[in-house]
Amino acid sequence: MRMRSDAKLVELARRGSRDAAAELFTRHWRSAWRAAYVVTGRRELADDVAQDAFERAFAALGRFDERRPFGPWLHRIVVNRCLDLLRTERRLVGGEAELERLEWHDVPSGDQELLDAIAGLSLQRRVVVVLRYGLGYTPTAIGELLGIPIGTVNSRLARALEELRADQEVSDAGRA
Amino acid sequence: MPAELEQRLRATFGRLPKPGREVTARARAASLGALGPTAARRSRGGLLILVFGVAFLVGAGAAALAATGKLHVDIGARNLSSPPVVSRLSVPPKTHGIAVVAGGRLWLATRAGLRIEGMPATTAELSPRALYAVVGVGSSLVALAPGQRRAWTQPTGGPVLAAAWAPDGLKIAYVVRAKGVNQLRLIEGDGDHDRLLDRGVAAAKPGWRSNSLAIFYRTAHGRNATFDLFHNRRVLGARSVPGSVRAHARSPRGDATAVAVAGPHHVLEVRIVPRRGEPGRGELLLRVRAARSPVVISWR
Numbered sequence: 060m061r062m063r064s065d066a067k068l069v070e071l072a073r074r075g076s077r078d079a080a081a082e083l084f085t086r087h088w089r090s091a092w093r094a095a096y097v098v099t100g101r102r103e104l105a106d107d108v109a110q111d112a113f114e115r116a117f118a119a120l121g122r123f124d125e126r127r128p129f130g131p132w133l134h135r136i137v138v139n140r141c142l143d144l145l146r147t148e149r150r151l152v153g154g155e156a157e158l159e160r161l162e163w164h165d166v167p168s169g170d171q172e173l174l175d176a177i178a179g180l181s182l183q184r185r186v187v188v189v190l191r192y193g194l195g196y197t198p199t200a201i202g203e204l205l206g207i208p209i210g211t212v213n214s215r216l217a218r219a220l221e222e223l224r225a226d227q228e229v230s231d232a233g234r235a
Numbered sequence: 236m237p238a239e240l241e242q243r244l245r246a247t248f249g250r251l252p253k254p255g256r257e258v259t260a261r262a263r264a265a266s267l268g269a270l271g272p273t274a275a276r277r278s279r280g281g282l283l284i285l286v287f288g289v290a291f292l293v294g295a296g297a298a299a300l301a302a303t304g305k306l307h308v309d310i311g312a313r314n315l316s317s318p319p320v321v322s323r324l325s326v327p328p329k330t331h332g333i334a335v336v337a338g339g340r341l342w343l344a345t346r347a348g349l350r351i352e353g354m355p356a357t358t359a360e361l362s363p364r365a366l367y368a369v370v371g372v373g374s375s376l377v378a379l380a381p382g383q384r385r386a387w388t389q390p391t392g393g394p395v396l397a398a399a400w401a402p403d404g405l406k407i408a409y410v411v412r413a414k415g416v417n418q419l420r421l422i423e424g425d426g427d428h429d430r431l432l433d434r435g436v437a438a439a440k441p442g443w444r445s446n447s448l449a450i451f452y453r454t455a456h457g458r459n460a461t462f463d464l465f466h467n468r469r470v471l472g473a474r475s476v477p478g479s480v481r482a483h484a485r486s487p488r489g490d491a492t493a494v495a496v497a498g499p500h501h502v503l504e505v506r507i508v509p510r511r512g513e514p515g516r517g518e519l520l521l522r523v524r525a526a527r528s529p530v531v532i533s534w535r
Contacts, residue, residue, distance in 0.1 A: 110262035114269040165252040192244035
């Protein structure tokens with residue numbers, strides 16, 4: 060059976076098909092959750108953010124422009140929810156109180172180092188790294204998704220990679 | 236080197252764990268429950284016709300079988316699907332704001348413009364008229380001013396379990412878990428003069444006398460106690476029995492009560508208790524997943 064496109068599923072879901080909505084959920088849930096996991100660094104927050112993003116997306120499906128792709132729209136909601144949550148937390152806690160430790164459960168130790176380094180990036184850089192390497196968006200698509208110029212996307216990516224590389228070199232030197 | 240790092244990033248993302256099954260099932264149910272009214276109405280309409288048709292056929296068949304004495308009907312518990320999750324807290328009418336902490340998260344909304352959704356926190360309390368809020372974050376008590384500005388932070392040496400703002404708005408009594416015991420402490424509304432009142436108290440929200448001169452609380456042994464601020468002394472009362480409701484709060488005018496009641500599957504519901512003679516279970520304000528962590532409601 061031919062796989063139905065996101066656009067078709069959105070159309071059917073808007074007309075009342077719960078099966079179509081469920082298929083959209085299944086198709087995008089894992090990627091949305093993983094993006095939230097890397098941006099927030101906490102499994103519980105990822106659970107809430109990804110669920111909340113889907114609820115908001117489905118509740119607003121009637122207002123969704125069907126000519127646009129569903130994935131980027133959903134991922135923008137995920138990213139915005141992550142940013143809202145983390146910025147609020149940072150504003151409240153500042154540097155004075157101890158933040159919850161990052162939790163990389165079920166992740167190989169080699170990957171944990173890299174994920175820790177990603178978590179050390181600024182929120183803006185962390186988000187473009189997740190969108191580029193976690194979700195596979197092109198810099199142009201990231202620019203459209205975040206509403207920023209492509210030059211800004213490229214510079215954030217370049218600086219993020221620079222930071223990650225430096226971090227990796229420090230880790231390698233530490234092991235040597 | 237850049238290409239190598241990029242490859243490593245892609246591989247790391249590819250190896251990330253999956254979301255839990257229970258989480259996925261809950262999110263799926265909640266998301267489908269959030270579908271727009273058109274979708275819900277149409278599918279419900281179709282379902283209704285189907286159910287009606289099936290009921291008619293079954294009924295007709297059952298009547299025929301029952302007449303011949305060959306039918307035994309056994310009605311068991313209904314298998315209800317999980318209820319939709321309400322994740323956006325709304326301020327109840329004619330009040331200034333409401334804050335709920337459940338499952339280690341804070342939901343807070345005030346008419347003055349404070350809004351927090353799902354932030355990790357141990358407790359929260361709104362000031363009279365909900366202009367300010369104090370929130371337990373990590374090992375600190377944080378006061379928020381309108382516009383979500385941080386007014387002050389008091390390091391507490393442990394998680395703040397509960398807080399109660401005095402009716403005059405000038406003082407806050409709070410319970411903190413520090414050095415292995417729960418302490419009852421008092422701090423001025425501007426973050427000054429933090430002091431210990433009692434140690435070995437229960438992890439429950441203290442109450443205030445209406446003149447702001449006494450604090451009611453429970454000791455670790457379950458006894459009611461009063462701290463008289465005017466005479467600076469503690470008075471112990473009779474043994475009390477904790478109720479089944481996880482948390483409750485009176486409305487600012489004292490004419491309504493919001494309660495947090497734990498349901499199955501760690502789902503916690505916050506509702507306004509219906510007045511005498513009112514039908515139903517009361518207006519649902521929030522439904523969240525919350526394990527056995529403390530629950531707090533503050534309503535102004």
